[in-house]
Amino acid sequence: MTEEPERPAAYREPQQARSAATLARVLRAAEEIAADSGLEEMTIAGVAQRAGVAVGTIYRRFEDKDQLITALTERMLERREEYVAERLRSAEPSLCGVMDAYAHALLQSFADSSSLFPELLRTRGTRALDRGSRTITELHRLLLEAAAPYAGQIRRSQPQQALDTAARAILGACFHNSVRPDAATSEAARRQYADELGDMAIAYLLTPDRRRNADT
Numbered sequence: 001m002t003e004e005p006e007r008p009a010a011y012r013e014p015q016q017a018r019s020a021a022t023l024a025r026v027l028r029a030a031e032e033i034a035a036d037s038g039l040e041e042m043t044i045a046g047v048a049q050r051a052g053v054a055v056g057t058i059y060r061r062f063e064d065k066d067q068l069i070t071a072l073t074e075r076m077l078e079r080r081e082e083y084v085a086e087r088l089r090s091a092e093p094s095l096c097g098v099m100d101a102y103a104h105a106l107l108q109s110f111a112d113s114s115s116l117f118p119e120l121l122r123t124r125g126t127r128a129l130d131r132g133s134r135t136i137t138e139l140h141r142l143l144l145e146a147a148a149p150y151a152g153q154i155r156r157s158q159p160q161q162a163l164d165t166a167a168r169a170i171l172g173a174c175f176h177n178s179v180r181p182d183a184a185t186s187e188a189a190r191r192q193y194a195d196e197l198g199d200m201a202i203a204y205l206l207t208p209d210r211r212r213n214a215d216t
Contacts, residue, residue: 022051022053022057023061025051025052025053026047026048026051026053026057026058026061026068027071027072027075028051029047029048029050029051030042030047030051030068030069030072031072031075031076032050033046033047033050034069034072039069042065042069043065044058044059044062044064044065044068047068073131074131077131077132077134077135079109080109080110080135080139081135081138081139081142083105083108083109084102084105084106084109084139084142085142086105087101087102087104087105088101088102088105088142088143088145088146089146091146093149094150094153095147095150095151095153095154095202095205096198096202098143098146098147098150099147099166099170099198099201099202099205100194100195100198100202101146102143102146102167102170102198102201103170103174103194103195103197103198103201104191104194104195104198106139106170106171106174107174107177107190107193107194107197108190108194109174110174110175110177110178111178111185111190136171139167139171140164140167143163143167144160144163144164144167147163151163153205153206154205154206155205155206155207155208156204156205156207156208156209157208157209162204162205163205165204166201166204166205169197169200169201169204170197170198170201173197174197177193
């Protein structure tokens with residue numbers, strides 16, 4: 001019999017606005033400490049001090065540090081989904097505008113706590129990777145939805161597959177930028193890199209398949 005993967009108990013979601021604000025402050029403090037010093041150096045006591053709350057306040061919400069990190073991972077991924085969705089909603093209404101907005105949004109979202117995000121996925125193992133996979137699925141859905149009105153502009157023989165390929169290429173490039181030692185970190189460098197990723201995606205989507213060219 002195959003064993004089910006171990007899943008952490010869900011932390012207690014706040015029911016009141018005041019509790020939600022306290023939770024947000026705790027998670028922000030945890031993210032700041034982890035980004036500055038690493039997950040290993042992050043402690044419940046340190047988070048409580050940074051957030052300005054009692055240690056017991058955190059333990060009423062989380063059973064241990066692992067559960068706090070799970071919540072931190074969840075919030076960081078949710079924030080990426082929300083940010084990309086917002087940028088796509090405000091994109092220029094064209095295929096080029098959508099792909100450009102997607103590239104810029106992804107690169108910026110990875111730049112936010114860029115050193116922490118890869119560490120979260122590495123140290124949390126299968127659970128974090130599963131949650132990360134759900135985020136990738138959601139980002140794909142957001143792009144397909146935003147690009148749907150302009151799918152007729154795509155010159156590849158399989159437009160939906162081509163969009164998926166372009167989305168994966170941009171996502172992979174943005175993640176790679178977040179872990180490479182010479183990452184584009186300044187605002188100007190990120191903007192230029194995102195422009196190049198958007199141009200690359202558009203060039204691919206507007207270029208007919210090589211095989212189809214050979215057959216004609």
